[in-house]
Amino acid sequence: MKRLRPLIAAAALCLAGSAQALTIFACEPEWAALARTLAPHAQVRSATHARQDPHHIEARPSLIAALRRADLAICTGAALESGWLPMLQQRAGNAKVQDGELGMLYAADEVSLIDPQPHATPGPFAGDVHPEGNPHLQLDPHRLRSVAQAIAARLGHIDPGHRDDIQRRWQAFDADWQQRIRAWEERARPLRGLRVATQHSTFDYLWRWLGVDNVADLEPQPGMPPTPGHLQGLLNRTRAQPPRAVVAATYQDPQSAQWLASQLGSATRLLHLPATVADDANASALATWFDSLLNALLAVAPAAPSAQAQTPPTQP
Ligand SMILES: [Zn+2]
Incomplete structure (x- = not known):
């Protein structure tokens, strides 16, 4: 300053x-x-x-x-x-x-x-x-x-x-x-140790804050789009203990995340998470955005209370 x-x-x-x-x-x-x-x-x-x-x-x-x-x-x-x-x-x-x-x-x-x-x-x-x-x-x-x-x-x-x-x-x-x-941190307790795979480092701060374990990056190198060879390697490496979700940001091409989630089977869900607010003109946009991130993650967490899983997504 x-x-x-x-x-x-x-x-x-x-x-x-x-x-x-x-x-x-x-x-x-x-x-x-x-x-x-x-x-x-x-x-x-x-x-x-x-x-x-x-x-x-x-x-x-x-x-x-x-x-x-x-x-x-x-x-x-x-x-x-x-x-x-x-x-x-x-x-x-x-x-x-x-x-x-x-x-x-x-x-x-x-x-x-x-x-x-x-x-x-x-x-x-x-x-x-x-x-x-x-x-x-x-x-x-x-x-x-x-x-x-x-x-x-x-x-x-x-x-x-x-x-x-x-x-x-x-x-x-x-x-x-x-x-x-304080309320989010209380609600997010079941997310500690939740295993996810993510495309790019977009959500790394969120993972650290919530104690979510990001086990794999769909990018072979930071900033490089996913390649078939890298995705196959991830699949081989995570198949025995699949992550609960494959996460892509709403601005990313969903194809790679979709493929990996489908190959990992029904234990793994595909999540499209917004990396920012939906409507910056809405006065509650920031709070709504973090609420929605927590809702989406709690819905895939093993210990998610039933109240958080009101809209279970259908399996593809
Ligand atoms: Zn980046």
């Missing part, structure tokens, strides 16, 4: 002098949802939605135009958007949202990241390879809370006229969120 201090006064004056509403550009829907929660007076736009792969986005003219108008951009960082955000920043030509400026906030700068891969070199799958650590941090509600706090602080600097309101909203969010975390 130190490097930003000289910029704060200028940015604040700039916004105070303009009649237009605070405009926020979020790279992913979870940050848009947080921005809306903390600053409902702002115009917020998410560059992506839940069915899009945030590693690979086209730098469309509409996104460039949106970033050009932004007072604040909130992105994940840690190279998640390295395939498209730098181009957007360059083409938008908006000085406020360049790296190091007050108007550019990277969530990954606000928390510690798991699994850094210092020797990984981004290649043709740049964006999927994560040398600085796993960028999919939104799937840990504790880290998400830290990012919310950082967004509230930054918003207060950029928009001092609303600082008190933003602080009140942060405190209300925090009280509610911490209560929810």
